[in-house]
Amino acid sequence: MHDSPTDIRKDGEEHYLASFTVSDDMFLCKQLFMYGRDVEIVAPPELRKTMVRMLKESRSVYHRSR
Numbered sequence: 001m002h003d004s005p006t007d008i009r010k011d012g013e014e015h016y017l018a019s020f021t022v023s024d025d026m027f028l029c030k031q032l033f034m035y036g037r038d039v040e041i042v043a044p045p046e047l048r049k050t051m052v053r054m055l056k057e058s059r060s061v062y063h064r065s066r
Helices: 025-033 045-062
Strands: 005-010 016-020
16 A cells, blocks of 8 residues: 555644545555554544454454364
């Protein structure tokens, strides 16, 4: 993904809000996944749901009995 933020602004003392136009939602989610709890997708709802699904799938790997 070589898409650049279209807007970055400060959102409080410790947070920034960035807007992107991307062509591959899954690639974006995978990139943001690396930041763990330091990143949150707030919109659009469909992209947020994609990230939630990825997180649940990853978590399930560690909750299986061995």
